Amino acid sequence: MYALMYRYLLKWIDPELIHSLSTHFLKVSGSLAPTHYLMAHLLKPPVEGMGIKTLGLAFEHPLGVAGGFDKDACCLSGIDTLGFSFVEVGTVTPLPQPGNPRKRLFRLYEDEAIINRMGFPNAGMKQIAHNLRAASSFRKPIVISLGKNKVTDLALAYEDYVKVVQTLYEVGDFFIINISSPNTPDLRKLQTRAYLGDLLSHTQQAIRELAGTDSPKPLLVKVSPDLADSDLDALLDLSIQHQIGGIVATNTTLSRDGLQSTARNEEGGLSGRPLHQRSTEVIRYIYRRTEGQMPIIGVGGIFGGDDIWEKMMAGATLVQAYTGFIYRGPWFVKTALTQLQQKMRTEGIEHIGEIIGRAN
Numbered sequence: 001m002y003a004l005m006y007r008y009l010l011k012w013i014d015p016e017l018i019h020s021l022s023t024h025f026l027k028v029s030g031s032l033a034p035t036h037y038l039m040a041h042l043l044k045p046p047v048e049g050m051g052i053k054t055l056g057l058a059f060e061h062p063l064g065v066a067g068g069f070d071k072d073a074c075c076l077s078g079i080d081t082l083g084f085s086f087v088e089v090g091t092v093t094p095l096p097q098p099g100n101p102r103k104r105l106f107r108l109y110e111d112e113a114i115i116n117r118m119g120f121p122n123a124g125m126k127q128i129a130h131n132l133r134a135a136s137s138f139r140k141p142i143v144i145s146l147g148k149n150k151v152t153d154l155a156l157a158y159e160d161y162v163k164v165v166q167t168l169y170e171v172g173d174f175f176i177i178n179i180s181s182p183n184t185p186d187l188r189k190l191q192t193r194a195y196l197g198d199l200l201s202h203t204q205q206a207i208r209e210l211a212g213t214d215s216p217k218p219l220l221v222k223v224s225p226d227l228a229d230s231d232l233d234a235l236l237d238l239s240i241q242h243q244i245g246g247i248v249a250t251n252t253t254l255s256r257d258g259l260q261s262t263a264r265n266e267e268g269g270l271s272g273r274p275l276h277q278r279s280t281e282v283i284r285y286i287y288r289r290t291e292g293q294m295p296i297i298g299v300g301g302i303f304g305g306d307d308i309w310e311k312m313m314a315g316a317t318l319v320q321a322y323t324g325f326i327y328r329g330p331w332f333v334k335t336a337l338t339q340l341q342q343k344m345r346t347e348g349i350e351h352i353g354e355i356i357g358r359a360n
Contacts, residue, residue, distance in 0.1 A: 026078025117268030218245030276301025287315025305339025
């Protein structure tokens, strides 16, 4: 039903408008006890044999929602009903910013993909901290994506990341440094040795100071799928040196290989089905390069249980979805985990953790 509605109605409506309406619906429905209970009951996914312990946290299953869906932490109660095991908020910047001019979000229906050039639109760290405190009933792990304001010079970018983590430390469970979005000018330069060492050093130092006598909350780095192996090696070396907790692989891509949609030449980052193979290759490379010692969150082209299986076989400990969720609708998590459980039974796997990195 959702597929038919998407094909004949939703795909003709401005995608950013649909996104706004969807998050508003989740905010309202999640705040009302009867609708929250009904949706959670209808959409509850199977979780037997799915639990994952990593990053010092317990996850009910490996599938979370990626950053960009709930940028301002305004509909966590509604997302809770959809069955995801964790939620990424943001990307968050110190000051509120509107992002890039519209139109900036494009569906590539024929390719099961999305191109976005959003540019980190968000309400700013103080408002998002307020929203997260107001959502204290949300009990699943929250990961916060850290970013810099567009106007901040690269040489001072680390100050923005430190400010955001200082403001949101108490309301997040772990954090992701977003230095790989293609939609903020020069942001990807922060992945290079010229900037990355200082950025990781300052941010980790801030986290250690905030933690006090407690264990510091994990800090991860989100990487681009467009990095050459040598650049990825340098990034991994610095991540290990600065005791980074894990890698998120990957962000969106600038590649347009093999696309059919008429919107294929729009500027911005591409996500969805065309990214699946490349993101899996990067996961496998990182797993081998770090000998499986660094947790990896796999992102890119996850539409069902087979895609989760492939990412975890390559080395992902957890996975995130965004575009697949948009195309598949509210039953996405339940359907994907049902498929994953069937795959486990077929392969004789009792616990999903058994397959992590097995393809290597």
